[in-house]
Amino acid sequence: MLPQMHIYQNANRIASMVRAYTGRNRPGISRIGVVIVVIVILVVAGGVGYFYLVPPPATKGSTLKIGMTLSQSGIFASLDGNYTHFNDAWQSYVNSHGGLADGSGVHHNVTIIWYDDQSQHDLAVSQYHKLAEQDNVDFLISPYSADIGKDLIPIAQADKVPIIMAEASTAGMWVPSNPHDWAVTSMVPYWQVDFTTGWSGGYFSMLKQLITGSPNTSPKTIALVGWDITWANDDFNSSLHLAPQAGLSVVYQKLLQPDFTDPVAGFQAIIPALKSANPDIVYLATFGPVAALWMKAASQSGFQPKQWHTIEWGAAFASITGPLLASHTTTEAFWTPSFSSQQGSSFADEALFNQLLTKAGVTWYNFQNIELRMIIFQMIAKAVSQAGSATRANLNTALHQLNMPTVGGQLVVQSQGYGTIGLVPVQWQNGRIQTLFPSSLANATYVFP
Incomplete structure (x- = not known):
């Protein structure tokens, strides 16, 4: 050994x-x-x-x-x-x-x-x-x-x-x-209700711009589901308050007790309620592998919102969901390959x-947050x-x-x-992770639904 x-x-x-x-x-x-x-x-x-x-x-x-x-x-x-x-x-x-x-x-x-x-x-x-x-x-x-x-x-x-x-x-x-x-x-203190520092602050900033500029083709409703556990709870509470400020109507919210032995059971029980709420976006505040299991369980139960948002992915995410279910899912990251376009003095050691x-x-594609x-x-x-x-x-x-x-x-x-290192929203598009916002870093346009 x-x-x-x-x-x-x-x-x-x-x-x-x-x-x-x-x-x-x-x-x-x-x-x-x-x-x-x-x-x-x-x-x-x-x-x-x-x-x-x-x-x-x-x-x-x-x-x-x-x-x-x-x-x-x-x-x-x-x-x-x-x-x-x-x-x-x-x-x-x-x-x-x-x-x-x-x-x-x-x-x-x-x-x-x-x-x-x-x-x-x-x-x-x-x-x-x-x-x-x-x-x-x-x-x-x-x-x-x-x-x-x-x-x-x-x-x-x-x-x-x-x-x-x-x-x-x-x-x-x-x-x-x-x-x-x-x-x-x-x-950053990502638990703050702030479009700059909040974990999903950039994501909701992007949606706010979209809803303001093109209300007819933008998402209108959101459901938030998460685990009642430290970091996920912090993010859930921040996003619960940021979503309405972005112009979204919260039609369902639920914090589940974490269960590492059977992580799907609690979510499986609320799928009927999610179906009834029929949100445009379902926002999952939990660990990437758990979110993937929830998405797969929902799909197998006949529930597919217009879009999923999870607060992280990780190496196991797409292998659990499969490429079709992962497509157009959004999340956040602290760095993406598009950061290489930044030439200012605030960035260093990208080549290293x-x-x-x-x-x-x-690869970063498997280990976002590395x-x-x-x-x-x-x-x-x-x-x-x-x-x-x-x-x-x-x-x-x-x-x-x-x-x-x-x-x-x-x-x-x-x-x-x-510190001051925050996150940017990214989306799974055609098998690649693309940066959506802000415009200085974006290499793709947000796709909805």
Whole structure:
């Protein structure tokens, strides 16, 4: 049996080559020349990241340890299981490019330590205690699910280790009664009833424009169904208030108790009520694989609204629904390939992101939200560069002061700990995921019905 802990360490090959060359026996080539040649080789090779273009390290510091859990089994496995490969690709890239330089010029290799939380909350909590207290990591990164990650900030707070909440962020984490001085997230406070920050704020902004401009050909009614569980509940409540502001009439709403053993049963029971309400759009606030199961159950029961909207997809979504049922379904994402059209100073490391995806053997089409992992790695690199020395306290301070470009746009960590990276609506069209809104990013037109 393989051990649960997986530690990836890669030799710093380029740095070793430079250190091995003294220059004494080759008077025609100086050390500076070697550095220039190495940098040119890296640039020609492509993919030099915004925060990674550094000369070979003159001073080598301690290895920075980054700890997290990832679900290799259970309901969340199809959402974050293959992040292991992306972790490996980033770590290999950093270590082969001289490591991360802190504010004092000391270079640090990185090691990612991860455990399989098996999609179980209690197991994950125990593993994060181990990461903070026994593995002595310098950074914690939350798991995918807020329902697994909801009790991790107190661990970071007690052990004084900075934690970056990845996809696992929810309103209850960022309240005064849950101290979070050692926690940050890149994401906007998506639970707000706001067209800018709300999880589906961009989606409802798009619909508002459509309804205002072309009322006769636009959707008019919506039903909202979700699981009464952390993140999904936050999004459900935000969207329940945004839908009427966009000009839609809410004809049905229901929060179901989560059931991971039989996730379809509760939804199956309300299909007759949905049929009776006959909404133009059915909005599903739950995990991507669960939403796919609900859509399939509805279709098998003879119910097909004009359009489905789910708040995420993930690798298992289209394989569950099949291409016909997935067609014209909408959702939100933090990044899409159309972001490559952005040339402003707010965006950085797009080429590196695509390079790492290729090396990891994963695609954004299967793992929407993997862009948040790239943003987290950008956050770590920038925080290290701004910390005078790479102590937990210095790194935490630097994280809370971040104002930086990312693959998803400009990230500014707010005083409350959450960030400014929001979502855009996308649609499944002809087997491809197309960006719909805003116009600066759109590469397709919204199709309804």
